[in-house]
Amino acid sequence: MAKKVASQIKSSKSQPGSAYFMVDSDQRIEQHTMAVMVINEPGVLARVIGLFSGRGYNIESLTVASVTHDDSMSLITIVTSGTPMVIEQIRNQLERLVPVDSIKDLTQEGPYVERELAMVKVVTKAKSPERAEVLRCADIFGAKVVDTTTRSFVFAMTGNTDKVESFIDLMRELGRTEVARSGVVAIGRGT
Amino acid sequence: MASLKPMNGAEIVIQSLIDQGVEVVFGYPGGAVLPIYDAIFQQSSVRHVLVRHEQGAVHMAEGYARSTGKVGVVLVTSGPGATNAVTGLTDALMDSIPIVCLTGQVPTHLIGNDAFQECDTTGITRPCTKHNYLVKEPKDLARIIHEAFFVARKGRPGPVVVDLPKDIQFADCPYVMPESVKPTTYRPATRGKIQAIEKAVDLLSNAKKPIFYGGGGIINAGPAACKKFTDFVRATGYPCTLTLMGLGAFPASDKQFLGMLGMHGTYEANMAMHDCDVMIAVGSRFDDRITGRLDAFAPDAKIIHIDIDPSSINKNVAVDIPIIGNVAHVLGQLTGTWDKRKNRKRNLKELKAWWKQIEDWRSRDCLAYKKNSEIIKPQYALERLQALTEKRDTFITTEVGQHQMWAAQFLKFEKPNHWMTSGGLGTMGYGLPAALGVQTGHPGKLVIDIAGEASFMMNMQEISTAVQHHLPVKVFILNNEYLGMVRQWQELLHGGRYSESYAAALPDFVKLAESFGAVGLRANKPSEIDDVITEMVEVDNVVIADIVVDPTENVYPMIPSGSPHNEMLLGPAAKGKGSGKVTEKGKVLV
Ligand SMILES: Cc1cc2nc3c(=O)[nH]c(=O)nc-3n(C[C@H](O)[C@H](O)[C@H](O)COP(=O)(O)OP(=O)(O)OC[C@H]3O[C@@H](n4cnc5c(N)ncnc54)[C@H](O)[C@@H]3O)c2cc1C
Ligand SMILES: Cc1ncc(C[n+]2csc(CCOP(=O)(O)OP(=O)(O)O)c2C)c(N)n1
Ligand SMILES: [Mg+2]
Numbered sequence: 001m002a003k004k005v006a007s008q009i010k011s012s013k014s015q016p017g018s019a020y021f022m023v024d025s026d027q028r029i030e031q032h033t034m035a036v037m038v039i040n041e042p043g044v045l046a047r048v049i050g051l052f053s054g055r056g057y058n059i060e061s062l063t064v065a066s067v068t069h070d071d072s073m074s075l076i077t078i079v080t081s082g083t084p085m086v087i088e089q090i091r092n093q094l095e096r097l098v099p100v101d102s103i104k105d106l107t108q109e110g111p112y113v114e115r116e117l118a119m120v121k122v123v124t125k126a127k128s129p130e131r132a133e134v135l136r137c138a139d140i141f142g143a144k145v146v147d148t149t150t151r152s153f154v155f156a157m158t159g160n161t162d163k164v165e166s167f168i169d170l171m172r173e174l175g176r177t178e179v180a181r182s183g184v185v186a187i188g189r190g191t
Numbered sequence: 192m193a194s195l196k197p198m199n200g201a202e203i204v205i206q207s208l209i210d211q212g213v214e215v216v217f218g219y220p221g222g223a224v225l226p227i228y229d230a231i232f233q234q235s236s237v238r239h240v241l242v243r244h245e246q247g248a249v250h251m252a253e254g255y256a257r258s259t260g261k262v263g264v265v266l267v268t269s270g271p272g273a274t275n276a277v278t279g280l281t282d283a284l285m286d287s288i289p290i291v292c293l294t295g296q297v298p299t300h301l302i303g304n305d306a307f308q309e310c311d312t313t314g315i316t317r318p319c320t321k322h323n324y325l326v327k328e329p330k331d332l333a334r335i336i337h338e339a340f341f342v343a344r345k346g347r348p349g350p351v352v353v354d355l356p357k358d359i360q361f362a363d364c365p366y367v368m369p370e371s372v373k374p375t376t377y378r379p380a381t382r383g384k385i386q387a388i389e390k391a392v393d394l395l396s397n398a399k400k401p402i403f404y405g406g407g408g409i410i411n412a413g414p415a416a417c418k419k420f421t422d423f424v425r426a427t428g429y430p431c432t433l434t435l436m437g438l439g440a441f442p443a444s445d446k447q448f449l450g451m452l453g454m455h456g457t458y459e460a461n462m463a464m465h466d467c468d469v470m471i472a473v474g475s476r477f478d479d480r481i482t483g484r485l486d487a488f489a490p491d492a493k494i495i496h497i498d499i500d501p502s503s504i505n506k507n508v509a510v511d512i513p514i515i516g517n518v519a520h521v522l523g524q525l526t527g528t529w530d531k532r533k534n535r536k537r538n539l540k541e542l543k544a545w546w547k548q549i550e551d552w553r554s555r556d557c558l559a560y561k562k563n564s565e566i567i568k569p570q571y572a573l574e575r576l577q578a579l580t581e582k583r584d585t586f587i588t589t590e591v592g593q594h595q596m597w598a599a600q601f602l603k604f605e606k607p608n609h610w611m612t613s614g615g616l617g618t619m620g621y622g623l624p625a626a627l628g629v630q631t632g633h634p635g636k637l638v639i640d641i642a643g644e645a646s647f648m649m650n651m652q653e654i655s656t657a658v659q660h661h662l663p664v665k666v667f668i669l670n671n672e673y674l675g676m677v678r679q680w681q682e683l684l685h686g687g688r689y690s691e692s693y694a695a696a697l698p699d700f701v702k703l704a705e706s707f708g709a710v711g712l713r714a715n716k717p718s719e720i721d722d723v724i725t726e727m728v729e730v731d732n733v734v735i736a737d738i739v740v741d742p743t744e745n746v747y748p749m750i751p752s753g754s755p756h757n758e759m760l761l762g763p764a765a766k767g768k769g770s771g772k773v774t775e776k777g778k779v780l781v
Contacts, residue, residue, distance in 0.1 A: 043313060085506075092500075098376065101376040
């Protein structure tokens, strides 16, 4: 209802000269994870990314990979944030793209599970007490050692974004780190 | 029909166009499309109109498409040909006009090499097309061209680019017929959900202060949909306003029509939008020229919104009853449901009071202007043009500026597809080429470009196209020697500091016309107007009519940006003053 918007949008006091009416929104910002099924063709990722940058939407994370047996479709998982009206726009704008087959707003349609893969390299002094501590913490987080030298480990660990970030923060305290992350993939729960 | 002889890519292109029912292509040749031009040379089914600038080609295709309801087709070369087309493509995207634009490209093995006249056409046009394609394999060519037509016209129409590398044009390609092609992932809704239709009819039935707010989507849906819209509005007896893009969807002469709404809309339309209790938006998209201040937009209204594109709904204004579907179908559904409830109770007393209020607003006569016997008022020129062309089936295009707004206010559109204007992008230089496109689709009809002298000069090279192809369009220049719309804002909002808005060093438009082999006419005084218009209409040639008008005239009413609908600036001749004035805060906002 129009009134509802009116209360959500208030005009700004300090505006630059402009041909437009500008507003500051005090609507709450939400984070949503969307699963976008697209035809696997050249340029499709550019379309999706161009849509986000062209319309000023946020991308917190984006992953893409082919997911069907014949490689004809890819799944793009996007974590984005915005006001509820912007989130609705993002979904509708994605739907307009010709090679987009379907969109699931997992956050809205929930419940769903999401995971990220992180590879974390931690460099410490050889034979230092940190080395043992690093291994102990990694164990608690369920991180697997995939490579080691006398002065370093590379861990692979999966989890939701929170867990991955906590692990990385912890490792930063224990040594010099280098991080590679896959970004979020997500899927709805149940049948 | 598809022939069985093997065809090369260029021949496939032409065969696809023929099978898509294309009659005319607007284009300009160059190295990367020579094979296609060779194929054009060897056939006579598809006509080619040689333009003078690729931007003109796209606007011509837009004018053709908007006036005929068909897809407009453009053919340009690679590199500069493609980049010149970009403004036209963006214009078509903003106004939802179906276009297929074929661009030449360097051979596939040279793509990415900075080859001669190479540009990343699909990259450049991705954000300004509904969709685009680069054909990389001969086997995909026919399918992609047919798919491009499908996408351009389906759902919310728009421009589609097909980039054609030169080696593909030479290669042997298999042909497929249009019917066998359908993109599987593009499926716009057509019918509205039945619960939403029921709720909408409930709301409309119980309304006390209703209004129809129709837009370009009704025109997109075709003349039959416009008729359904008109019938439905009449069945309800409710007032109706239209956007700039919607003019013609409902007859201007109907008592229920309140005129255009928005920044330069009528007092009655904007006041009714502000005060209504039920608003039904049909194929219109709550553009910022319409809503003004969002927090003061129709504060008491329940809103029904019919649109084929879900992204138009809840974009600027949150609505109560969204109906996603083609207005052609949804109006049928609404009418059916409305008719079934013949015996419902209506708020007849309140509706009568609402109309009385509207008549009060109407009596302010918001479009009135001060008459003058010495100097031609632009409004007067248009009133005379209206009077002297009323009996004909006249098509109007416009450039962008004050003249465009006066044309929207003072010309009366009784039928759809007779009004072509650049609304969303506001492209100066649109009107002349668009008029040529209209004339191509409607030989023998009267086609007039209402122009400003500055806009006309942005694409005036197309007069040469008009003369070459015997497209006897009329350019009616309301010559105020100013970038008038800019001057008006500077007068009202920037303390009369007319920075760079004087149209200096204008050519003599009469001589200019003659140099092209067209006819040039001029009116300096009000007494000369009728003769000039009569001659312009009668002569069977391209005409440039230079109508020398009052340089100081402003367009009213005007809702300054940042103001609500009920605070409008009215002209000096309107009865009673508008409640609006440009405040310091408003100046910042405009
Ligand atoms: C100088 C200048 C001043 C202007 N001032 C004004 C003004 O005072 N008043 C004004 O009205 N405009 C004005 N405009 C134009 C304005 O910028 C917008 O272009 C215009 O208001 C948009 O019109 P619309 O809402 O009808 O939408 P359109 O741009 O015509 O969009 C059509 C809508 O209908 C939908 N649609 C398309 N096909 C269908 C279908 N088959 N079924 C259902 N839905 C469909 C689309 O998805 C879209 O949402 C001005 C422009 C300029 C350049
Ligand atoms: C391509 C382009 N450049 C700039 C503008 C900004 N603009 C809008 S109206 C206008 C002035 C138009 O002057 P004219 O064609 O003489 O029309 P008038 O307003 O005087 O009737 C300008 C510069 C625009 N709309 N399009
Ligand atoms: Mg001018």
